[in-house]
Amino acid sequence: MSSTESMAGTEGVTISRTGQQGAFGGELLTVNFGPHHPSTHGVLRLIVDLDGEQIKRLKPVIGYLHTGIEKQMEALRWQQGVVVTDRHDYLSPPINNLAYALAVERLMGVEAPPRAQALRVIMSELTRLSSHLVWLGTSGLELGAMSMLMYCFRERETILDMNEEISGFRMHTSYIRPGGVMADATPRFLDMLASFVKEMPGHVDEYEDLLTMNPIWRARTIGIGRLSPEDAKVLGASGPMIRGSGIAWDLRKTMPYSGYESYDFEVATSDACDCYGRYLVRIKEMREAVKILDQALQRLPDGPVNVDDRKMLPPPREELETSMEAVIHHFKLFTEGYSVPAGDVYVAVESGRGENGCYIVSDGTHKPRRVKFRSASFVNLQALERMALNHMIADMIAIIGTADTVLGDVDR
Amino acid sequence: MGIEDLAESLGQNVLTTTLGKVIGWGRGNSVWPAQFGLACCAIEMIATATAGVDIARFGSEAMRASPRQADLMIVSGRVSQKMAPILRTVYDQMPEPKWVISMGACASTGGVFNNYALLQGVDKIVPVDVYIPGCPPRPEDLLNALMILQERIKAQGILPRQ
Known part of the structure; x- marks a missing residue:
């Protein structure tokens, strides 16, 4: 894997050689898809081992959209x-x-x-x-x-x-x-x-x-x-x-x-x-x-x-004009929230x-x-x-x- | 045909202009964006390309999968720390002249995500020409940004970028 990782580029499709023999007599190729690729539905990266055109191994690499x-x-x-x-x-x-x-x-x-x-x-x-x-x-x-x-x-x-x-x-x-x-x-x-x-x-x-x-x-x-x-x-x-x-x-x-x-x-x-x-x-x-x-x-x-819970949701606008309690609830909700x-x-x-x-x-x-x-x-x-x-x-x-x-x- | 006749007939059929204006006109009306979808904004970017909004009216419907064929990078969505070097690679692979639209709050400033994972504004790694506010912006906002960019490209002519 280490040689694959080092050769795989960061963009589009990159191909690297594995040195392993495939079933059709050819060599297994490692192809890197993405993370910038039009068909991966976003920023998915896939590392694919190919024997000819057949997929022999597929490894998704994620985290390119990690947002915390x-x-x-x-x-x-x-x-x-x-x-x-x-x-x-x-x-x-x-x-x-x-x-x-x-x-x-x-x-x-x-x-x-x-x-x-x-x-x-x-x-x-x-x-x-x-x-x-x-x-x-x-x-x-x-x-x-x-x-x-x-x-x-x-x-x-x-x-x-x-x-x-x-x-x-x-x-x-x-x-x-x-x-x-x-x-x-x-x-x-x-x-x-x-x-x-x-x-x-x-x-x-x-x-x-x-x-x-x-x-x-x-x-x-x-x-x-x-x-x-x-x-x-x-x-x-x-x-x-x-x-x-x-x-x-x-x-x-x-x-x-x-x-x-x-x-x-x-x-x-x-x-x-x-x-x-x-x-x-x-x-x-x-x-x-x-x-x-x-x-x-x-x-x-x-x-x-x-x-109908004033401790959880803000009071209606009309209430704010007539009720002191409503104003207090409103203030508490928007300064510290509810627990x-x-x-x-x-x-x-x-x-x-x-x-x-x-x-x-x-x-x-x-x-x-x-x-x-x-x-x-x-x-x-x-x-x-x-x-x-x-x-x-x-x-x-x-x-x-x-x-x-x-x-x-x-x-x- | 005598020279006077030639001059007379050309006078009705020839436009004179400057090279800068012609090149600006051509570049401005065929800005090909790189297909670089990241997050929520990418969906609105796709919506901009569909029939309802139709970015093709402005000559930018040809979203290129390869950065080497693209003039414009629309950074559509949040850019994570892991994605940042890739974004820069894609930008470097685009041929000059190239432009960048930073679409949405996340791409412009980090948006609501002020945390360890996101790049706080894509202008930290690539030069941005137009910023679009919104989370995500409407397709019409993207069109507006494109039109602003077109005006700039047309004004720029053949002069190298400042």
Whole structure:
């Protein structure tokens, strides 16, 4: 390895010789992919041993986007931490918020009111859709279906417009917070959502028309990147990675949160165990997400969107003008924050990529002692070598694509 | 054709200009960015290239995977200490003349992450022409930055960079 490491450059693709004999009589070559490479979905670096064009060994090198998010959160007050959670898995910010908010709420022993829970479900599913849309667009682009990018980003813009309407921000919404959500849904948001729910199934049909029976897409994905159910379990895969291997493991069903148990939806699975199966799973999940959105919209309960706790959330603006206590609460919240009872808790939610968990240790002060994220991308990345072994180097692009790793989520 | 006739017909069909203006016009309207996606901002950079915003209207849709074919580096996202030397390598591999847009708060100043892991501003390692605020900036912000850069490139002409 040492000779490989020293010869591998830092950019693009570098090739070095190993001196080992391959099965076809040639020499095994070590190829360095990335971290600056257009098809690695960010700054992933891969060291690949090749026999001819066959992959014989694959080693991901991570850390090129290490941001120190977990350490940073130790320096932030509980309510400030939400802002940083947005930015680790940058394709599903509200779901990251949700994992953190649920963990803090569980330590404090509070539960968000029903309307907030429904809004959380709405935002989670919108996020899942936008995350899958980015995945579909970029994976399509990498395998030569460039129009997918244009179609998928068109619908993603609609979702981002909704994000902007409800939270004022396109991507990093910080909308879901401990104790509830940032603000109530505006009537315009609900209108936008209603028309989106009506239109989106037709758009998913469009994507399927372009890809599902497309001979090139099928040739590039069917039988490529096999991950057996046993391997998927052993390697700790979650999300579409494990469901694409035929195991119906979805935290929204197996460990429901935010009232997911009351929604009627199916867990998408595929027995194909390959890139094509994972594609089918994500397409089905997009349809199911629209179903959940429709149900959430139909029976959106009335009521407050935040817990009524002045020690945790700031008082309404009107109260500040009449109540001295409200002013004191406001001052205390924005100068020192609230404290969370000592203890530790782990809460996991289902993100677009799989189990997105948040482990929090509190020592009873107004800042966390430790915050750890169990990110789906990081664990799913382990399965990469198992999937890519003995495939052609060109198939690695399809495999990385359907693994759908977000490097911000891997490195944090 | 007599010389007077020639002068008369050329007078209607010839533009006169300076070399600097022509080169500036050409360079400014075909700024090819290096495909250098780092974090959240990269997604907005992709969104800028898609149909809704369409950076192709400004001649910059050709995102080059190889830095050797690129004129512009859009540093889209946070740059970690581990990534910094690679970013500099990519920048060094780009041929002159080259420009850098620092997209977003993280690339410009470190953003909300004032910690051990991140480079506190990409201008510590490469010269930056345009900074874009925002976390992440909207696609329209990127277009705006590109237009500011185009103005500068056009004004620069053939003179070497100051």
